[in-house]
Amino acid sequence: MTAHGTPTAQAPHPRPVDADEPWMRGLHADTGYLLYRLGLRSGQLFNAALQESGLRLRHYALLRYLATVEGAPQRDLSERLGYDPSAIVGLVDDLERLHLVERRPAPSDRRRRIVVLAEAGRTYLRDTDEASHRVTDELTGPLSEEERDTLHALLLRVAQTDRA
Numbered sequence: 001m002t003a004h005g006t007p008t009a010q011a012p013h014p015r016p017v018d019a020d021e022p023w024m025r026g027l028h029a030d031t032g033y034l035l036y037r038l039g040l041r042s043g044q045l046f047n048a049a050l051q052e053s054g055l056r057l058r059h060y061a062l063l064r065y066l067a068t069v070e071g072a073p074q075r076d077l078s079e080r081l082g083y084d085p086s087a088i089v090g091l092v093d094d095l096e097r098l099h100l101v102e103r104r105p106a107p108s109d110r111r112r113r114i115v116v117l118a119e120a121g122r123t124y125l126r127d128t129d130e131a132s133h134r135v136t137d138e139l140t141g142p143l144s145e146e147e148r149d150t151l152h153a154l155l156l157r158v159a160q161t162d163r164a
Contacts, residue, residue: 042139049131058083060128062091063100063121071104071114100124
C-alpha cells in the first residue's frame with residue numbers, strides 16, 4: 001500500500017535463468033528436503049516437550065529403544081539408533097545419572113556390560129507418552145486419521161529399508 005492507501009503493484013519474482021532445467025526445482029518439490037524440514041520441526045517440538053525433564057530427543061529415543069529389548073551393549077545402541085558411539089556414551093551416562101538406565105553385566109558374558117531400562121525409565125516413558133502424542137498430533141494436524149496411518153506406514157517402510 002502507498003501512503004495514500006492505494007495498493008502498490010508487486011514486482012513479479014524473477015525466474016531463475018535455468019528454471020526450465022530438470023535439476024532446477026523448488027525446495028518444496030524435493031521430498032528429501034521436506035523430510036529434513038519435518039525432522040527439524042519434530043525435533044524442536046519433542047525437545048520443547050521434554051525440556052522440563054532436562055532430557056532431549058536423543059535421550060528419549062534411547063529410552064524408547066531400550067523399552068523394546070532386554071538390554072543392549074552400547075555398540076548396538078549406536079548401530080540401532082544411528083548415533084556416533086561417543087555420543088551414546090554421554091547419553092547413557094546422562095540417563096544413568098538420573099537412574100533411568102543401568103549398566104549391568106551381560107548374561108552371556110559377565111565381562112561385557114549392557115544397558116538396561118530401569119524402572120524409573122519405564123515410569124518416565126509412561127509420563128511422557130502424552131507429550132509424545134501431542135507432538136505427533138501437532139505435526140500431523142493437517143492430515144486425516146487415514147492419512148496419518150498411511151504416512152506412518154510409509155515412513156516405517158522407508159526407515160526399515162535404511163537398516164538393510
